[in-house]
Amino acid sequence: MAVTKVALVASMMACMLLTCSYSKSTLTCDQITIWLTPCIAYAVLGGNVSSLCCQGIYSLEAAKKTAEDRRGACQCIKDRAAYIPGIDYDRVNQIPGKCGTKCSYKLYPSTNCSAVQ
Numbered sequence: 001m002a003v004t005k006v007a008l009v010a011s012m013m014a015c016m017l018l019t020c021s022y023s024k025s026t027l028t029c030d031q032i033t034i035w036l037t038p039c040i041a042y043a044v045l046g047g048n049v050s051s052l053c054c055q056g057i058y059s060l061e062a063a064k065k066t067a068e069d070r071r072g073a074c075q076c077i078k079d080r081a082a083y084i085p086g087i088d089y090d091r092v093n094q095i096p097g098k099c100g101t102k103c104s105y106k107l108y109p110s111t112n113c114s115a116v117q
Helices: 002-016 027-044 051-065 067-081 087-099
Strands: none
Touching: 027 051, 027 067, 027 087, 051 087
C-alpha cells in the first residue's frame, strides 16, 4: 500500500515537471522538482529522510544565491506541494534540519513567498 502511494505521488510529480518554470528566478521549477522529488516519501509517509533527499536539499540551498531565487523556490515548492495528497507540512519543514542545513522560511499553504528575503 505504501509503495503504491509513493509510486502515485512520484507519477504526479513527473507529470508536474511538464508545467511552467518560474522565470524571475535563475532556478527553474523543473530543476527544483527534480532535486526534491526524493523528499516526497518522507513528506507523506514519514520514516527516514533519504540521502538522495538531502543531496537535493544541498543542491537547492547552494543554488539559491539571490532573494529572487529564494522567492522563486518557495513559490515552486508551495505550488507543487499543493498537489501531493497526504503531504505533512510539519515534516516538510523538518527536512532541512534532518539534512543538517537550514531554510530561511517555513513552508505552508499560507506562506507568502513574495515576502521571502
